[in-house]
Amino acid sequence: MASISVPRQGSMKSPSRFQIWRHKSYPVWLLMPTLLLLLLVQVYPTLYTFNLSLNKLKGGKLSFVGFNNFARLFASTDFVSSLSNTAVFWFYYMALTVVLGMIVALLLNKRTRFTAVYTVIIFVPWILSDVVSATMWRWMFEQSYGIVQVLLNPLLNNVSILSDDTGAMAVVILASVWRTLAFTSLLFLGALQTVPNEVKEAASLDGASSWQSFWQVIIPIVRPTLLVTILLTSIRAVNALGLILATTNGGPGSATTTASVLLYREAFQYGDFGVAAALAVILFLFNLGLTLVYFRLVKVD
Amino acid sequence: MITQKARKTIDRALTNLILIFISFLMIYPVAYALMTSFKTQGAVVTLPPSFFPKTWSLVGYEAVFHSDMFRVYLPNTAINAVLSSLLTVPLAGLAGYAFSRYKFRGSKALQLLILGLMMIPGLTNLVALYRIGSELKILSTHMIMVLVYIGGGLPFTLWIIKAFFDAIPKEMEEAALIDGCSPLQALRYVVVPLALPGLFAGFLMMMVDTWNEFLAAVVLLSANSARTATVGLYDFQSAFEIAYNVLCAACIIIMLPIVITFILGRKTFFQAMLEGALKG
Numbered sequence: 001m002a003s004i005s006v007p008r009q010g011s012m013k014s015p016s017r018f019q020i021w022r023h024k025s026y027p028v029w030l031l032m033p034t035l036l037l038l039l040l041v042q043v044y045p046t047l048y049t050f051n052l053s054l055n056k057l058k059g060g061k062l063s064f065v066g067f068n069n070f071a072r073l074f075a076s077t078d079f080v081s082s083l084s085n086t087a088v089f090w091f092y093y094m095a096l097t098v099v100l101g102m103i104v105a106l107l108l109n110k111r112t113r114f115t116a117v118y119t120v121i122i123f124v125p126w127i128l129s130d131v132v133s134a135t136m137w138r139w140m141f142e143q144s145y146g147i148v149q150v151l152l153n154p155l156l157n158n159v160s161i162l163s164d165d166t167g168a169m170a171v172v173i174l175a176s177v178w179r180t181l182a183f184t185s186l187l188f189l190g191a192l193q194t195v196p197n198e199v200k201e202a203a204s205l206d207g208a209s210s211w212q213s214f215w216q217v218i219i220p221i222v223r224p225t226l227l228v229t230i231l232l233t234s235i236r237a238v239n240a241l242g243l244i245l246a247t248t249n250g251g252p253g254s255a256t257t258t259a260s261v262l263l264y265r266e267a268f269q270y271g272d273f274g275v276a277a278a279l280a281v282i283l284f285l286f287n288l289g290l291t292l293v294y295f296r297l298v299k300v301d
Numbered sequence: 302m303i304t305q306k307a308r309k310t311i312d313r314a315l316t317n318l319i320l321i322f323i324s325f326l327m328i329y330p331v332a333y334a335l336m337t338s339f340k341t342q343g344a345v346v347t348l349p350p351s352f353f354p355k356t357w358s359l360v361g362y363e364a365v366f367h368s369d370m371f372r373v374y375l376p377n378t379a380i381n382a383v384l385s386s387l388l389t390v391p392l393a394g395l396a397g398y399a400f401s402r403y404k405f406r407g408s409k410a411l412q413l414l415i416l417g418l419m420m421i422p423g424l425t426n427l428v429a430l431y432r433i434g435s436e437l438k439i440l441s442t443h444m445i446m447v448l449v450y451i452g453g454g455l456p457f458t459l460w461i462i463k464a465f466f467d468a469i470p471k472e473m474e475e476a477a478l479i480d481g482c483s484p485l486q487a488l489r490y491v492v493v494p495l496a497l498p499g500l501f502a503g504f505l506m507m508m509v510d511t512w513n514e515f516l517a518a519v520v521l522l523s524a525n526s527a528r529t530a531t532v533g534l535y536d537f538q539s540a541f542e543i544a545y546n547v548l549c550a551a552c553i554i555i556m557l558p559i560v561i562t563f564i565l566g567r568k569t570f571f572q573a574m575l576e577g578a579l580k581g
Binding site: 041104 | 420
């Protein structure tokens with residue numbers, strides 16, 4: 001039996017093996033609770049989704065069906081139309097957010113006496129809940145008494161905007177842009193503030209118009225942020241769900257059923273968990289791909 | 302020939318004009334909901350619609366006060382939001398400290414994983430969380446919501462707090478360690494006080510996100526007694542079909558705490574958002 005060794009002289013100065021171990025294991029203990037929680041709430045559900053996508057769920061029991069769920073998903077017309085809805089939503093949402101976000105950032109960057117006030121006002125939609133936002137927009141476009149609907153009635157021959165396929169899509173796109181514009185502006189504003197004043201002054205001494213200096217001086221400097229923003233906005237667009245669900249519930253018909261809305265509907269309205277899981281796997285892989293591109297852009301090593 | 306000064310004045314006036322217009326568009330839906338919340342039921346269904354109420358009325362708010370929104374949903378939201386925010390900040394703080402101060406094998410890989418979890422939206426996990434929750438019979442409980450919110454919020458909170466830790470010079474705690482503090486004591490007495498704005502930012506962001514959260518709540522909470530305000534509001538839409546004065550009053554009540562928090566802590570918010578979004 002090893003007995004407790006008598007401490008040798010000088011052991012107080014050179015750290016014992018236990019002290020070294022304790023020091024080295026410190027980060028492990030600090031990280032442990034967080035890592036366990038992430039494993040439980042994020043990693044395990046993802047693995048569960050992958051497993052579910054290859055199984056059929058009946059009476060609470062799983063039975064292996066291979067890629068049958070994927071086959072059923074690909075064969076459904078709902079899936080095809082959800083992809084084209086996603087593409088439409090993504091394109092307009094992304095283009096409007098980036099262009100308008102840049103315009104707002106350029107204006108805020110000019111720093112007037114009221115810049116702080118404008119910033120706070122523009123940020124209000126960003127801190128609202130999806131359902132609160134959706135309620136406000138549904139009210140403005142309510143078919144009989146909605147203030148915007150009534151205003152547009154003469155132009156639209158009294159067509160109810162939210163009951164119209166294109167109209168409903170336009171409303172969810174505009175509501176989504178409205179809700180996230182401030183964040184995009186803030187990203188651009190951060191980048192614009194890195195443009196040195198001397199650069200701008202040099203451009204204006206050269207006689208460059210503000211249009212020219214925007215394209216030739218400012219855009220190259222904010223280009224990395226622009227790419228990152230396009231990417232972040234794209235991830236947001238492909239995964240947009242709460243606001244669409246609460247505004248149109250994917251309707252009328254399936255006019256605003258994007259892939260993420262279809263995922264929700266398959267699981268929680270039609271009860272087809274296998275197909276929903278298959279769609280979740282596809283979306284997850286897509287998100288993972290975009291995230292890896294993001295890592296390349298921001299040069300995480 | 303326009304002088305330099307005149308051009309500057311015109312430029313500034315134009316900037317203000319456009320920004321006023323944009324601000325108007327951005328705040329209009331909120332302002333209109335605020336006005337509607339003070340209308341009578343009759344005024345809501347009057348044509349043509351008017352922006353301001355003709356007579357100011359509190360019937361919308363009274364209806365909300367006497368509904369489950371006030372008795373059940375808002376308390377549930379408050380419990381879930383406060384519990385998950387209070388628990389997330391210390392967990393994220395410890396983990397952020399480990400990443401900020403210790404070099405160890407796998408540190409970079411773990412940080413990358415956590416950043417990945419932050420980037421990848423949670424909706425693809427909803428189906429699995431619902432299934433797991435129903436297998437464990439914990440659907441419609443505070444526990445599942447708090448767990449899901451902590452798990453969902455940890456990566457982002459950790460990232461914000463770590464950025465604040467990184468900005469604190471290492472020499473501060475090295476001095477404390479030499480004086481005989483344990484690393485945890487150094488964290489408690491030296492780093493935490495200095496990083497307080499960061500911890501506060503993490504807490505605020507968590508509060509806003511969990512207070513507003515809708516998707517996980519609508520999927521995981523089916524019992525009326527467990528529903529949160531956003532789910533309750535979603536339900537209100539069918540129950541109060543055209544009673545938009547009641548719906549708008551509910552919207553205002555739900556958003557008010559968050560808007561006030563935001564206005565008071567806006568500098569912290571902006572800093573945290575930039576940290577969270579751009580630090581690679």
